[in-house]
Amino acid sequence: MSSSTSPTIIVTGDRTTGPLHLGHFAGSLQTRLTLQESHTPLILLADTQALADHQGDYRAVRQAVIDVALDYLAVGINPQKSTVLIQSMVPELAELSFYLMNLVSVARLERNPTVKSELRAKGYEGEDRNIAAGFLSYPVSQAADIIALRGTLIPVGEDQLPMIEQTNEIVRRFNRMVGENILNECEALLSNTTRLPGIDGKGKMSRVAGNHIALSASADEITAAVNKMYTDAQHLTINSPGQIKGNVVFAFLDAFDPDTEQVAQLKAHYAHGGLADSVIKARLNDVLQALIGPIRSRRAQFAQDPDAVLSMLLCGSAKARQTAALTLHKVKTAMGMYYF
Numbered sequence: 001m002s003s004s005t006s007p008t009i010i011v012t013g014d015r016t017t018g019p020l021h022l023g024h025f026a027g028s029l030q031t032r033l034t035l036q037e038s039h040t041p042l043i044l045l046a047d048t049q050a051l052a053d054h055q056g057d058y059r060a061v062r063q064a065v066i067d068v069a070l071d072y073l074a075v076g077i078n079p080q081k082s083t084v085l086i087q088s089m090v091p092e093l094a095e096l097s098f099y100l101m102n103l104v105s106v107a108r109l110e111r112n113p114t115v116k117s118e119l120r121a122k123g124y125e126g127e128d129r130n131i132a133a134g135f136l137s138y139p140v141s142q143a144a145d146i147i148a149l150r151g152t153l154i155p156v157g158e159d160q161l162p163m164i165e166q167t168n169e170i171v172r173r174f175n176r177m178v179g180e181n182i183l184n185e186c187e188a189l190l191s192n193t194t195r196l197p198g199i200d201g202k203g204k205m206s207r208v209a210g211n212h213i214a215l216s217a218s219a220d221e222i223t224a225a226v227n228k229m230y231t232d233a234q235h236l237t238i239n240s241p242g243q244i245k246g247n248v249v250f251a252f253l254d255a256f257d258p259d260t261e262q263v264a265q266l267k268a269h270y271a272h273g274g275l276a277d278s279v280i281k282a283r284l285n286d287v288l289q290a291l292i293g294p295i296r297s298r299r300a301q302f303a304q305d306p307d308a309v310l311s312m313l314l315c316g317s318a319k320a321r322q323t324a325a326l327t328l329h330k331v332k333t334a335m336g337m338y339y340f
């Protein structure tokens with residue numbers, strides 16, 4: 001736990017692997033919007049980390065930096081209230097990663113449940129393990145980001161909890177090694193929707209799985225996704241009772257419909273029988289069109305001036321760099337790695 005006397009510093013971010021989706025919005029972006037009213041969150045566009053996912057496709061990663069920044073601005077991240085930075089523009093983060101890399105074993109990284117499930121999803125299990133070394137070590141890079149920027153409270157989705165645990169292990173190990181409490185531990189901050197399912201209901205919403213609805217989706221794309229959405233395979237006639245648990249439409253209504261009373265009524269009616277899938281889908285379609293429509297138009301406005309977006313990112317990166325340099329200086333001094 002972070003000590004009660006130290007200030008709360010919010011650090012969070014996204015891998016720049018493509019435009020953001022509703023899972024990102026429910027799991028993390030909404031919390032950031034609330035927090036930027038009382039704190040100045042540091043929000044990281046994790047482009048060096050995204051390279052590990054994209055295995056060398058640097059063009060896609062570069063494009064996604066702008067796409068994700070546009071998504072941020074479109075949902076209401078305000079550069080006056082949040083510091084948005086590009087990971088690769090703060091080289092101290094990479095340097096710190098390199099030091100921290102020696103405080104974690106390969107076996108520990110392989111045991112990290114998020115790494116494990118991502119390796120499985122990518123088909124990298126088995127004997128030859130043709131995995132980029134950067135991919136296996138990405139929890140260390142994430143730890144370095146949090147540590148360098150002095151993060152104490154980290155708004156994340158549920159899948160990121162093992163990363164926070166790993167970060168704190170590294171912090172404790174470093175402090176033990178140098179015999180001084182140089183680094184602070186951090187805590188995760190979960191949203192109300194810790195894991196938004198994909199539209200197929202098969203797992204979390206994820207770009208990799210292709211079961212997502214982008215925050216930049218067109219009206220037609222939203223409707224098509226809602227129509228395809230998994231409900232209850234046993235709900236064959238309108239009058240038969242329907243399942244709420246595992247029903248993606250209700251998971252989305254829980255996450256995004258502001259009228260919670262009406263959602264409760266719809267659930268009761270559906271569970272009892274007599275409510276068609278088309279009715280709950282029509283409601284969800286309205287809710288999502290109302291949510292995404294304004295995001296889409298704000299995004300289009302910001303997209304007209306990419307230079308302004310880039311200069312906002314460079315400004316945030318320069319600001320974050322000062323903090324990261326200070327942390328790195330402390331770390332290197334504690335390790336006796338300054339030679340003058």
Ligand code: ATP
Pocket residue numbers: 013014015016017023024026027028155156157158159160193194195196197204205206207208209
């Ligand atoms: P994708 O697989 O779609 O690229 P990701 O998990 O790789 O998504 P990250 O950039 O690693 O995306 O995660 C950014 C933040 O968004 C993390 O805090 C993560 O927990 C959160 N997040 C991503 N997908 C979901 C989801 N379906 N539900 C809740 N939170 C999510």
Ligand code: MG
Pocket residue numbers: 015017053207
């Ligand atoms: Mg990703």
